[in-house]
Structures are given as C-alpha cells and as structure tokens.
Amino acid sequence: MNANSSxxxxxxxxxxxxxxxxxxxxxxxxxxxxxxxxxxLYEDLVVVRRIDAEATALQRQGELGLWAPLLGQEAAxxxxxxxxxxxxxxxxxxxxxxxxxxxxxxxxxxxxFWRGSTQSGWNPYDYNMTTPAIIVGSxxxxxxxxGLGMKFDGAExxxxxxxxxxxxxxxxxxxxxxxxASFSAPVVFFCQNNQWAISAPVSVQTHIxxxxxxxxxGVPALRxxxxxxxxxxxxxxxxLARAREGSGPTLIEALTYRMGPHxxxxxxxxxxxxxxxxxxxxxxxxxxxRLLLERAGGVDEEFETRVRDRADTTAAxxxxxxxxxxxxxxMSLFDHVYAEPxxxxxxxxxxxxxxxxxxxxxxx
Amino acid sequence: MTATLAAxxxxxxAxxxxxLGKxxxxxxxxxxxxxxxxxxxGEDIGKLGGVFRITEGLQKDFGPNRVIDTPLAESGIIGxxxxxxxxxxxxxxxxxxxxxxxxxxxxxxxxxxxxxxxxSGNVKMPITIRVPYGGGIGAVxxxxxxxxxxxxxTAGLRVVSCSxxxxxxxxIRQAIASDDPVLFFEPKRRYWQKGEVDVTASLDDAYPLHKxxxxxxxxxxxxxxxxxxxxxxxxxxxxxxxxxxxxxxxDLRSLSPLDMDTVNASVRKTGRLVVTHEAATxxxxxxxxxxxxxxHCFFSLEAPVLRVCGFSTPYPPAKLEEHxxxxxxxxxxxxxxxxxxxxx
Numbered sequence: 163m164n165a166n167s168s169x170x171x172x173x174x175x176x177x178x179x180x181x182x183x184x185x186x187x188x189x190x191x192x193x194x195x196x197x198x199x200x201x202x203l204y205e206d207l208v209v210v211r212r213i214d215a216e217a218t219a220l221q222r223q224g225e226l227g228l229w230a231p232l233l234g235q236e237a238a239x240x241x242x243x244x245x246x247x248x249x250x251x252x253x254x255x256x257x258x259x260x261x262x263x264x265x266x267x268x269x270x271x272x273x274x275f276w277r278g279s280t281q282s283g284w285n286p287y288d289y290n291m292t293t294p295a296i297i298v299g300s301x302x303x304x305x306x307x308x309g310l311g312m313k314f315d316g317a318e319x320x321x322x323x324x325x326x327x328x329x330x331x332x333x334x335x336x337x338x339x340x341x342x343a344s345f346s347a348p349v350v351f352f353c354q355n356n357q358w359a360i361s362a363p364v365s366v367q368t369h370i371x372x373x374x375x376x377x378x379x380g381v382p383a384l385r386x387x388x389x390x391x392x393x394x395x396x397x398x399x400x401x402l403a404r405a406r407e408g409s410g411p412t413l414i415e416a417l418t419y420r421m422g423p424h425x426x427x428x429x430x431x432x433x434x435x436x437x438x439x440x441x442x443x444x445x446x447x448x449x450x451x452r453l454l455l456e457r458a459g460g461v462d463e464e465f466e467t468r469v470r471d472r473a474d475t476t477a478a479x480x481x482x483x484x485x486x487x488x489x490x491x492x493m494s495l496f497d498h499v500y501a502e503p504x505x506x507x508x509x510x511x512x513x514x515x516x517x518x519x520x521x522x523x524x525x526x
Numbered sequence: 527m528t529a530t531l532a533a534x535x536x537x538x539x540a541x542x543x544x545x546l547g548k549x550x551x552x553x554x555x556x557x558x559x560x561x562x563x564x565x566x567x568g569e570d571i572g573k574l575g576g577v578f579r580i581t582e583g584l585q586k587d588f589g590p591n592r593v594i595d596t597p598l599a600e601s602g603i604i605g606x607x608x609x610x611x612x613x614x615x616x617x618x619x620x621x622x623x624x625x626x627x628x629x630x631x632x633x634x635x636x637x638x639x640x641x642x643x644x645x646s647g648n649v650k651m652p653i654t655i656r657v658p659y660g661g662g663i664g665a666v667x668x669x670x671x672x673x674x675x676x677x678x679x680t681a682g683l684r685v686v687s688c689s690x691x692x693x694x695x696x697x698i699r700q701a702i703a704s705d706d707p708v709l710f711f712e713p714k715r716r717y718w719q720k721g722e723v724d725v726t727a728s729l730d731d732a733y734p735l736h737k738x739x740x741x742x743x744x745x746x747x748x749x750x751x752x753x754x755x756x757x758x759x760x761x762x763x764x765x766x767x768x769x770x771x772x773x774x775x776x777d778l779r780s781l782s783p784l785d786m787d788t789v790n791a792s793v794r795k796t797g798r799l800v801v802t803h804e805a806a807t808x809x810x811x812x813x814x815x816x817x818x819x820x821x822h823c824f825f826s827l828e829a830p831v832l833r834v835c836g837f838s839t840p841y842p843p844a845k846l847e848e849h850x851x852x853x854x855x856x857x858x859x860x861x862x863x864x865x866x867x868x869x870x
Contacts, residue, residue, distance in 0.1 A: 500684070
C-alpha cells in the first residue's frame with residue numbers, strides 16, 4: 163500500500179441491503195470472522211446505541227450537563243475498536259462512547275465527565291484510552307508523540323486516534339499527519355466523516371475527500387463505508403498491521419452520518435433537510451447487519467433475547483451509576499493542579515478551607 | 527523497529543567559568559546522561575545545535591532519537607511532547623524564539639497545563655519548554671518578546687527564568703526532573719555572560735527551584751526582578767551605592783509559583799519596592815508582586831510600589847529598544863522617587 167492507493171475506492175463488504183459484496187482484497191483481512199463473530203458485532207452495535215439513547219435521555223432529564231450522541235456512527239466505532247489489541251493505545255475525541263465501550267470502560271465512567279462531576283471518568287492507563295479531548299484535533303498530535311515513544315521503546319502495539327471531518331481543518335491534524343509521516347510513527351488516523359461539524363457541512367471543510375489529503379502528506383489512506391462494520395474492521399486491521407510492522411501511519415476516512423444533533427444543545431433541523439436524514443436512515447449500520455444475519459440464519463429467539471437483555475442490563479447499570487454518582491467535595495477543586503506542591507494552590511486551598519469551616523455549625 | 531538509546535557517558539571536566547548558554551548545554555547533557563527518558567525536540571537543535579547553540583553536540587553524542595530535529599511546527603512540537611510524556615518520556619522542547627511560541631499556545635495552556643488535573647493525577651506532564659526570551663540583541667520583530675505572563679497566569683504550568691550561569695545549569699536540571707510542566711525562560715541577551723558553574727554538583731544540595739534569591743543585600747529599598755534584568759538591576763544598585771543608597775535586589779527565579787516570603791521579608795526590612803521586568807507593565811508579574819506586597823506588608827511600606835517595565839506597545843524595532851527596555855537609569859529614577867516619597 164502506498165500513498166496513492168485506495169483513497170479513491172470506497173471499501174464496502176456489506177451493502178445497506180445486507181448482502182456481501184465481492185471485494186476479496188479487503189475480505190481477506192476478516193477471513194477469520196465467522197457468523198458468531200458477526201453476531202457479537204451486532205450485539206455491540208445494539209448495546210452501544212442503547213448506551214447513547216439512555217445517556218441522551220439522562221441529559222433530557224437534567225442528569226447530564228451535555229452529551230454528544232453517536233447515533234449512526236456505531237459501526238465506525240465498533241468496527242475500528244474491535245480491530246485493536248489490548249496493548250494498543252487510543253487517543254479519542256469526545257464522541258467515542260462506542261470505542262470506550264469496546265475498550266471495557268464502565269458506561270458509568272463515561273457519564274461522569276458529561277455530568278460535570280469530574281474532568282474525566284477514568285484512568286487512561288487502565289484501558290489504554292484517553293478521556294474526551296474537547297479541543298478539536300489536539301489528540302492527533304498526542305497520538306503521534308505516543309506512537310513515536312512506542313517506536314523508541316520497541317513496543318508491540320500501535321496507536322489509533324479518532325477525530326471528525328471538522329478536525330481535519332485544524333492545523334494540529336495537518337501537523338500530526340506531517341510529523342507521523344516524517345518519523346514513520348505507528349499511528350492510525352481514523353476520521354469519522356459524519357458529514358457535519360456542528361452546522362457546517364463537510365464541503366466547507368474540504369474540496370477533496372479527506373482520504374485524498376493523506377496523499378499530500380505521504381500517508382496512505384483508505385476510504386471505507388463507515389456504516390459497514392465489517393469493512394471498517396477490515397480497513398482498521400490493515401492499517402494497524404502496517405503500523406505494527408513499522409511501515410508508518412495510515413489515514414482512514416470512514417464515511418458515516420451523524421443521525422442526531424452534534425450535542426444535546428444542538429438543533430440540526432435548522433441546518434439540514436429531513437430528506438438527507440432519511441437517505442442515511444436507509445444506510446443504518448445496525449439494520450444492514452441484522453439483514454445479513456437473517457439471511458445467514460443467524461437470528462433466533464435465543465439470540466434476540468441475549469442481545470435485548472444485554473442492552474437492558476447495560477442501560478440500567480448506566481442509569482443507576484449516573485444517579486448514584488458520588489459528587490466531588492469542594493476541596494477537591496484544588497487537587498491535582500500540580501503533581502508537586504505549589505505555594506499558590508496551597509495558599510488558596512487553606513484560605514478557602516477556613517472560609518468554608520466558618521459555616522460549620524451554622525443554622526441550616 | 528527498536529531504537530537504541532545512547533549509553534550513559536562520562537561527563538567531561540567542564541571549565542569552572544562558563545557562559546550562561548554553555549551552562550545550559552552542560553545541564554541538558556547531565557540530565558540526558560542521568561535519565562534515558564529525557565528526550566530533546568525542536569527545530570534545528572540537532573546538527574546545528576540550535577540557533578543559539580544551546581544543544582550543541584548533544585545529537586552527536588546521544589543520537590537522533592534523543593535529540594530530535596522536528597518539522598517546522600510549534601504546535602506539533604508541543605503536542606508530540608504531550609504524547610511522549612503520556613508514554614513515560616520527559617520531553618524537553620525548544621521554542622526557537624519567544625515570538626514563535628504562540629502557534630503552540632493552545633497545546634501548552636489547554637493540554638500541557640491541564641492534563642494532570644483533567645485525569646485526576648493519573649497522567650503526568652513532565653515537559654520542559656525552553657524559550658529564549660527578551661530583547662537587547664538587535665533582532666527583527668517576533669524575536670525579542672517577553673510572553674512569560676501569559677503562562678504564569680495559567681494554572682498547571684510552572685514558569686521560571688534563570689539570570690546567571692550557575693542557576694541556568696542547576697535550574698534546567700531541576701525543571702527536567704520536575705513531574706510538572708515547566709516553562710523555562712532563558713534570557714537570550716545573557717547567553718554569553720560568564721559565571722562560576724559547578725557542573726558536577728548534586729541536585730540534592732541545590733537551591734530550591736521555586737525559591738527567590740537575595741542576590742544583593744541592602745537596607746534602603748528593594749528591587750525585585752528576574753531574568754535579563756537582574757544584571758541591569760545590579761548595575762543600578764552599584765550606582766545607587768555611590769550615591770549612598772543601599773539597595774537590596776531579589777531575583778525571583780520562579781514566576782509561578784512566586785516566592786513572596788522572600789519578597790515580603792525584604793520589603794518589611796527596606797519599606798520601599800521597585801519591580802522591574804521587560805514584559806509590559808499592564809497585568810505583568812510586577813502587578814502581581816505589587817498587589818501581594820500591599821496585602822501583606824501594608825504597614826511596612828514607606829512609599830507606593832513602583833514598576834519599571836516594558837511599555838504597552840508591541841516590542842519596537844531594534845533601533846528603539848534601548849528606550850523600551852528598562853535600563854539602570856530608569857530603574858534608578860524609580861528608586862529615587864521611592865526614596866523621596868513623603869520627604870518633601
């Protein structure tokens with residue numbers, strides 16, 4: 163694979179109608195995927211969609227300050243995340259709840275950030291995955307630095323970084339692609355092109371495909387149907403293999419669609435037509451796998467019950483975890499600003515502590 | 527691919543008198559010798575040894591994987607350092623000139639400064655960002671700025687500035703050893719100023735990184751400063767001594783945190799304070815020092831706290847910088863006003 167390959171071809175293995183397409187070049191990368199594996203992927207997709215729906219509901223009920231829904235992007239996230247090994251490191255943006263789920267992050271931990279109870283929900287080293295990066299594109303450079311460190315260490319794994327189509331307009335993503343190419347860093351740049359950067363369509367960001375941009379940096383690129391979980395799995399495996407064997411970075415453009423708002427504060431009806439939304443509904447990432455499974459005789463009552471129970475249980479745990487969050491104490495405001503003592507923080511901590519102590523015993 | 531890290535090498539017997547720039551070079555070398563996770567990155571720091579030659583010879587001795595010539599992109603340098611730090615490295619970044627740091631501002635204040643807090647202490651950011659700063663070398667625009675105030679105001683960052691060769695050698699090692707990110711401001715017009723340096727000293731015995739130092743004792747007034755103006759303030763104090771005034775000079779060394787204990791003790795003794803720095807007066811370090819001194823030393827003050835700093839203009843063309851930069855005369859003018867206050 164070189165910088166000129168594949169960027170113009172859309173990799174698709176399962177059509178929206180649930181039929182396998184004869185693209186053996188990429189099917190080879192998932193030759194080990196059995197009907198049982200597809201059933202597991204389907205289960206992931208359903209559970210991730212359910213996590214998203216439950217979190218959106220919790221935001222509407224006032225339990226979360228904000229949520230960034232991933233509705234429609236489940237296959238792009240699950241397909242890429244299921245290609246990862248545990249030693250690989252993920253540098254995410256703020257919408258990768260599906261990736262976090264596949265990395266084993268407890269859904270409750272995902273919510274604490276959005277609830278405003280903590281700056282981040284988990285220890286990145288526990289899951290080899292960073293917590294939400296709000297500054298768009300910054301994480302691409304972090305991934306490149308981490309990847310370079312892995313290379314220096316002679317480590318086994320690779321790095322993947324997630325960002326959206328809007329982030330490709332940021333200098334940091336261009337710098338990251340340039341640096342990663344220069345140092346042959348083992349990084350997979352995974353762009354979920356969901357067509358919208360809040361209200362700006364992707365045509366405002368770029369006049370060529372995002373995959374084509376890889377060519378300018380000497381970074382090979384793959385363009386994949388992001389609503390096709392098998393195609394995404396295949397493309398990401400190919401890119402990760404390149405990284406692991408020391409052949410450097412790959413850019414993947416996963417074409418998908420953000421079926422909901424940018425965040426729960428956004429109103430997409432102001433800037434896009436229902437007709438386009440409907441067109442993408444017909445390309446739903448979950449529906450096509452269900453059709454594929456039905457065609458293959460992979461859906462029976464036991465399977466349906468299993469998937470439903472898993473989704474129900476996860477949603478119930480998520481809700482209970484959210485409502486049961488132990489909120490931070492006022493003095494934790496001053497924790498972890500620095501790793502070592504800092505006199506200004508100590509001074510303010512002491513002052514505020516004695517100020518608060520003045521209220522103790524006051525009439526409530 | 528497995529990169530081999532250069533094996534520790536024996537330290538050369540360095541001369542005891544070194545220019546500040548060479549003292550920094552020796553400090554960097556020592557830090558790299560002692561910890562294989564210390565890794566340098568920046569523009570032109572390899573074969574060239576940096577435009578000021580501060581990294582001279584280091585790539586030759588430690589290899590291109592430990593002294594990395596990067597593409598020309600400041601946000602990229604700092605952002606990549608963040609990733610290296612997450613991986614367990616201790617990156618030392620060189621920003622070629624003060625005025626070039628702004629493209630990296632976002633990565634520094636939004637990522638480097640906040641990741642430790644954001645991750646509840648799970649991710650450490652032991653990154654040192656070296657910035658040759660300040661004027662006085664007759665450079666063109668964007669090459670003579672003093673942006674330290676922006677960073678001192680950002681929680682999560684430590685900001686220091688050395689003023690002499692001995693401190694330069696020790697402080698750079700302390701900054702690299704710190705588990706916190708440190709903005710390390712180097713007074714570029716003092717790179718060639720020589721001083722006594724013990725390059726074999728242990729950090730265990732070193733003067734604390736965040737403690738200010740009384741560099742000249744006095745009784746009539748205090749001058750608080752840092753970086754390139756410490757030398758200028760000492761010149762002013764010499765002249766004042768000829769006129770019979772005893773001036774105490776404090777080198778802050780650390781701008782975040784500020785060592786106000788040392789400043790307050792001096793002001794309680796002298797009753798008069800002049801703060802001087804090259805950065806703009808408005809909302810500068812001097813404003814913070816003045817505010818804190820009036821809070822803690824109100825009854826000791828015999829005169830208002832005065833500031834002698836850069837004007838609220840962009841850094842001017844080189845032919846005008848002698849007017850922009852506080853010199854001994856402008857500092858003495860303020861000292862005289864402080865001494866004369868209330869004595870009509």
